Amino acid sequence: MTSETLEFSRHFVWLNGEPDISAVFRHENADFQVVEQLGFEPEGEGEHVFLYIRKDGENTDWVARQLAGFCQVSPREVGYAGKKDRHAVTEQWFSVRLGVHRNLNWQLFGGDSIQVLKAVRHPRKLRLGVLRGNRFRLRLRDVSDMDALEARFALLAKGVPNYFGEQRFGFDFGNLDKGLALIRGELKERQRHKKGLYLSAVRSWLFNRLLSERIEQGLWNRILPGDVLMLDGSNSCFSADAELDELQTRLAAGDLDLTGPLPGAPGKLLSAEAEAWERATLSPWQAVLDDLEKLGLRSERRALRLRPQGLAMERESDRQCLIEFELPAGAFATSVLRELCHLSVSRSAGGLSTDD
Known part of the structure; x- marks a missing residue:
């Protein structure tokens, strides 16, 4: 069977059963707030300036280009740790290489939608993926059953399946098809x-498929001999080959x-x-696995x-609430939200990842 005839389902099972709750998300930018957690403090000296910026309704790449223009440097001299969605209010770090002797008035940069909250020097450029994670503050509207939502929210502390979110696969799973x-x-x-x-979309789908099967077969929280923990x-990983209890x-x-x-x-x-x-x-996708190996990718x-x-939840009314949680780099907020309810998203949810 070739990859052309294989089934690549878009359905992955829920840990606590499919929720029977609906809600509306992201009616306005303030319904989706993200605060980046860098995981280290800039050192205070060096040729790069780290800027902590709040943006409302602007995407990360656009801000980076504006920053390069303001500083009159190449866009390659501007760095950031992760992309954040346009339709949100977000706070994140950028870096720009200015040299040790050049200083600028950062209050002149931005406008109504961009504010520089902090500027600190550092010896190195900020690289993509160099962040601890993000804190999310999300408003859910038109919640169909708030009591049921609260009950499911209480289960989140035990963990949710670490699925890759739909944004990894692109619009209508286009990235997967291209992979x-x-x-x-x-x-x-x-x-x-x-x-x-x-190619990442293909590997991510295979991970999701295996995780979904593990839940369905009751192996979500049970170690098998030889599992990688x-x-x-x-x-840091090791093999479960002894002392399984x-x-x-x-x-x-x-x-x-696991x-x-x-x-x-x-x-x-x-x-x-x-x-x-x-x-x-x-095994049904063995041909795909073989091709990934031939391309030189390492597992x-x-x-x-x-x-x-x-985790925190605040009822604002019988039909509206605020939820908050922190996720590490590489995790998707959609993996949390899907365990709570079925969402009608008012705007594109392309940024619900900690490292988009």
């Missing part, structure tokens, strides 16, 4: 960034997380029953469980 076309040799893409984006809060206790306590593959050339950690289960689960592991931190 499969690349693998089949039907599409040539010279731009390295776009090629990586399309990840230490909480790190990317002790490891199971640590998994329940949140010290460890992982799933971002497929490529096989790693060495997965073994025994877990390896056999993953191979059998993804990586991603935690199956996402545990939001700093």
Whole structure:
């Protein structure tokens, strides 16, 4: 069976069953607020200026271009850790290389939709992905059943499936389709960034598929011999090949997380029953797995469980509430929201990721 005839379903199961609740999200920019958490403090000296900027209704790339123009530098001299959505009120860091002797009046930059809140020097450029995560503050309107929503919200502390959000796959899953076309040799893409984006969509779908199957088969929170486990809060992994009862206790306590593959050339950690289960689960897509390996991609592991931190919920009325939570880099707010309710989104939700 070729990748042309394979099924690539857009449905992935819910951990606590499909919610029977509806709500409307993002009626206005202030309904979607994001505060970036860099994870380190700029050092106070150096040739780069780190700018902490609040923007309302502007996207990250546009602000970066405006910043380059204001500073009269190449756009390549401007950096940021993650893209944030246009239809939101967001706070995030940018960096611009000015040299150690040049200073500017940052209050002259921006306008009604952009404010520079802080400016601090640092010796290095801010790179994409160099952030701890984000804090989200989201307003849900027209909630059909607030009591049921509160009950499901209380379950979030135990964790949700760490699915890649729909924005990873592009509009109407277009990135996934292009990734499969690349693998089949039907599409040539010279731009390295776009090629990586399309192939990432394929790997992300395979991860989601395996995670969904693990939940359906009751293996969401059960360690199989040979599973690859990840230490909480790190990317450090090891194989579960002994003392499974002790490891199971640590998994329940949140010290460890089960992982799933971002497929490529096989790693060495997965073994025994877990390896056999993953191979059998993804066997319908073996041709795709083989092609990813031929392209030189190496397999990586991603935690199956996402545990939001700093959870808070405030009822504003019987039909409206504010919810807050923090997510690490690489996680998607849509993975949290889908466990709560079915959302009607007033505007494109392309930025509901911590590292878009």
